[in-house]
Amino acid sequence: MQKQNDFQNSDYTESQFFRYALNVTRTLESTPCPSSNDLAALIDGKMDEKKRNEIFLHLDQCPDCYHEWLNLSAIKPSILYRLLSFFTLYSSLFFRSVSELFPWKMRKQSPVKDFGIFHLLYMVRKRWIVFPGAVMACLLIIFINTNIKPPDSLLSPLILLMIDESGREMQSLYNKGTDPRELLHGSESWLHSSRHYGFSSDLSNPANAEENFRRSFMAGVQAASRQFSTRDVKDTEEYFKTVTARKESQDENFFAEEFELGRWIFFLVSASLSNSELSPDFWNRQRKISELYFDRYNQKIDQTMQTSNNSLLPEKLQKSLTARIENIHKFIGEPDKQTVSRKNCRKIALEANNILKMLVIQ
Structure with missing residues (x-):
């Protein structure tokens, strides 16, 4: 009932x-x-x-x-299946949050209606790779830009290559018949001192780290000037063999960074005073080199610069050198489409000469 x-x-x-x-x-x-x-x-x-x-x-x-x-x-799924399930859940939550934050409408349905392998590939490409991958790439770029520090050693192959390439371009002007006196114009006062003090016989017993700093810098100036002031190729090669030996021996009295700085400053002065117009690529290299040197010396100031023999370099010298290099960086600008103007070349030459006067032992 x-x-x-x-x-x-x-x-x-x-x-x-x-x-x-x-x-x-x-x-x-x-x-x-x-x-x-x-x-x-x-x-x-x-x-x-x-x-x-x-x-x-x-x-x-x-x-x-x-x-x-x-x-x-109810059979226990494989590891791959569980990973796919996890990423499916992650992508669903991620896209749901994004669709609520941004005005555009997320695509609701896949054009592939079949739940087979094509649908799986479509979901992998759209949800698990493209959008999350772009977000992760942006986060990685931000992390690198905010956390990366200048290298402990400036002598990276890229920087040496740029300085060597700058020297070859200046050498090409000399080989084309440019008067060496034009390249060395206004430089005789400090060039004589660099020839006298650079790698002199008493360098093995330096008075202090600052003198070592200056001697290595002048040795770089001398090495660069020999490419233009002498036609004795054998003499130049012998000098560079001596420099290479000092580098490879890791002599604590030899400041390799300042040696390369001396070479670069000489090339920069010669290029700025030359009447020949150099390519934008040349000035782009100088801009990159100046940016690296600025970051390097600025870092040394922040960390209380110390040399290999634990002697402090004068902070005033470091700050002045950093300011001069920063000015050179500004005057070079961004010559992507055209070379540096003659007005800025004169300013660059003035700042480079100030560095030479500051570091060369008179």
């Missing part, structure tokens, strides 16, 4: 209930139970839409197949 009342109070009429039971019977008779392989393909998403819908309809009507499907789904 109770069952009859429950049936009468249900939403179905008697005729509708029997019609539903008849349809269920016909459906079970018309659709055979899927095999274990079919259920596994259904779980892996390797089945076309029509057959998938038929199996889902059968699972709604067949308790045995439904429980078998649950048991297969």
